[in-house]
């Protein structure tokens with residue numbers, strides 16, 4: 141299989157953006173019938189390479205070869221015509237159009253010169269059935285969660301890819317079940333002889349499904365090998381250019397429970413969103429929140445932060461009742477929230493890194509108490525250094541940063557407000573192994589400094605590592621809590637999956 | 646600072662060049678174009694005329710810039726001008742003192758803007774639809790105020806705002822310049838500029854960051870209404886009367902155009918009030934030029950369209966990195982040789 145000739149190859153690719161070299165003499169190829177992992181730190185150039193391969197960007201140097209023939213990929217449509225289906229990291233779907241439209245836009249089945257909606261909807265249902273998805277294909281895509289939207293984008297790309305499928309961090313917002321379904325499909329496609337490029341920060345997934353890996357570092361090729369001969373430790377050091385004790389960050393740290401729990405939520409709930417729950421959290425405590433996608437974790441966060449108004453229950457701080465009806469009120473009380481959907485709820489794309497980092501603090505200080513440019517620069521410099529945000533310049537529009545670095549910018553935005561209670565919804569999504577360890581260290585440190593943290597994560601190992609208590613959700617109900625030595629991966633898994641009281645339906 | 650102002654100048658190049666070109670063409674059509682003379686303690690000349698005639702659109706464009714930056718648009722400004730003009734004229738005829746008349750007219754504009762803001766911020770109507778309501782209804786309201794007739798007045802205190810001058814400079818120019826200065830100072834010295842850009846680019850994310858986007862939208866639309874009322878007063882004072890049907894007719898489009906020529910995107914975000922004012926001056930320079938050259942005014946529309954296309958193309962070209970691209974092409978070609 142490894143002797144297959146390469147299907148799509150990039151040779152000596154160079155690509156510069158103003159002030160930086162994003163790709164420098166990078167060669168990469170994918171063969172028929174293989175799954176090829178493209179790895180590297182945040183900002184290493186993975187997405188840029190994909191965009192060069194699919195005609196979004198024009199390379200400054202190098203050639204792209206399809207079946208050994210040099211091709212000039214003019215634009216994304218041309219790439220599709222050549223049989224390359226792609227899901228970009230920042231999924232580009234049309235949220236205000238139906239699911240079926242999103243699957244078929246630009247290639248609708250026609251009948252008598254009109255779109256054959258019946259056929260389109262039937263085909264859509266068939267396609268989605270392969271992914272275990274039973275959606276109303278005529279309703280707007282925006283009604284569905286990030287994960288479902290991601291799956292729709294993947295389904296579209298898979299359906300269009302004749303020969304090559306490229307997936308840029310497709311599993312970042314999928315849970316393990318959905319990931320398994322995706323992998324099953326990828327294996328089928330591989331057996332059919334497609335070449336698949338797979339970008340991820342989950343190294344376990346690399347070993348589960350990929351045949352070869354190519355690693356980029358700072359825009360240069362760091363190495364390429366078959367998965368079998370490359371141990372994980374070596375892979376990580378190839379990515380980071382230094383060794384990292386992979387296991388250390390997931391070692392559990394016991395922490396005493398706080399004496400007082402200042403933040404208290406009693407019977408908080410909202411119909412059709414999340415069943416009433418009680419939650420107390422104190423300073424110096426990390427509560428981990430585990431559950432499947434759609435189990436009500438994000439809904440809980442939205443309620444606590446006032447994005448959705450609670451229709452039941454009462455919040456209080458240090459015994460005094462408070463009303464949180466908008467994020468503004470939450471921020472005024474010293475809350476912060478890093479949202480799950482970075483693109484739509486997190487970054488302000490056209491604003492600079494400096495402005496994005498200053499934004500929450502500025503909003504808190506009010507309209508007339510402007511942070512001067514000097515203060516903003518100091519703030520941004522401080523956090524760019526503290527969180528190792530990779531950017532050429534703090535004046536760069538944040539949308540031009542790599543995905544993982546955008547995530548860090550949002551984190552910085554909240555840390556800049558020195559919150560008392562910080563909610564992190566999937567803080568490590570799309571973050572590379574090195575930064576992952578740093579963020580977990582940061583969570584631990586913030587907690588030691590006396591912050592109260594609520595962290596939502598799909599990575600159970602991670603939750604086990606830093607939580608003082610773990611809340612498990614299922615079907616939009618808070619099912620139970622674990623604390624102390626009961627916090628183990630297997631306990632959490634059991635609570636997520638099992639139905640202790642029998643049937644709940 | 647030097648680097649910043651140089652960058653700003655590069656960015657403004659398409660507009661500055663267009664303005665220079667238009668002024669030059671005006672000069673060709675009318676050799677006396679650049680002459681300015683002092684007469685009866687007031688400056689006269691075609692250039693002064695461009696600024697004077699352009700003042701209402703400059704004022705509209707100032708308010709419109711903040712609305713467009715917030716990813717909105719205000720179609721009602723022309724109608725609001727008619728309402729404020731009608732009110733000012735009718736109240737003057739009824740014998741109210743000038744300060745009261747002006748405060749009432751400005752207050753009405755503010756209320757009109759507030760209404761738009763409420764529809765946009767609290768009822769989540771699309772700005773284009775929300776402001777269309779007042780665009781249509783506003784003229785009706787203006788007619789109700791004037792009871793369907795053209796109201797004329799002869800109150801020198803009010804007329805002063807349209808045709809008077811101070812230190813040789815016509816009042817409309819002074820008012821526009823003053824508003825321009827205040828608006829830019831407020832927007833850039835407070836956090837408002839950043840926050841407006843922020844909600845214009847991504848309102849959801851801004852709300853997550855704790856911005857009070859609803860209140861901010863109210864303020865923005867109210868300010869735009871205020872600007873429209875001010876422009877309405879100037880026009881009424883200039884013609885010494887109020888014509889509910891024609892005052893400010895189509896000026897909303899000129900205002901939007903001025904903003905777009907100034908480089909603020911209709912998709913919201915980064916804005917420059919100063920550049921919008923420059924856009925308004927470009928538009929007026931074209932209008933005046935056509936008038937002076939003796940072409941029939943129909944040509945004006947076609948020429949306007951042409952100039953706009955050229956400016957917009959130049960803008961999108963440079964924002965796509967076109968100049969850098971050309972430079973690189975040129976270099977690599979040169980290197981090969």
Ligand SMILES: Nc1ncnc2c1ncn2[C@@H]1O[C@H](COP(=O)(O)OP(=O)(O)OP(=O)(O)O)[C@@H](O)[C@H]1O
Nearest residue numbers: 157162182183184185186187188540541542543544
């Ligand atoms: N259009 C652009 N203009 C300027 N710089 C850019 C642009 N696109 C990407 N970059 C820069 O190029 C570098 C590589 O970015 P890229 O998105 O390829 O990283 P990545 O490897 O995909 O990272 P991640 O894992 O975080 O997604 C980053 O430093 C980024 O800031």
Ligand SMILES: [Mg+2]
Nearest residue numbers: 187229542543
């Ligand atoms: Mg990427």
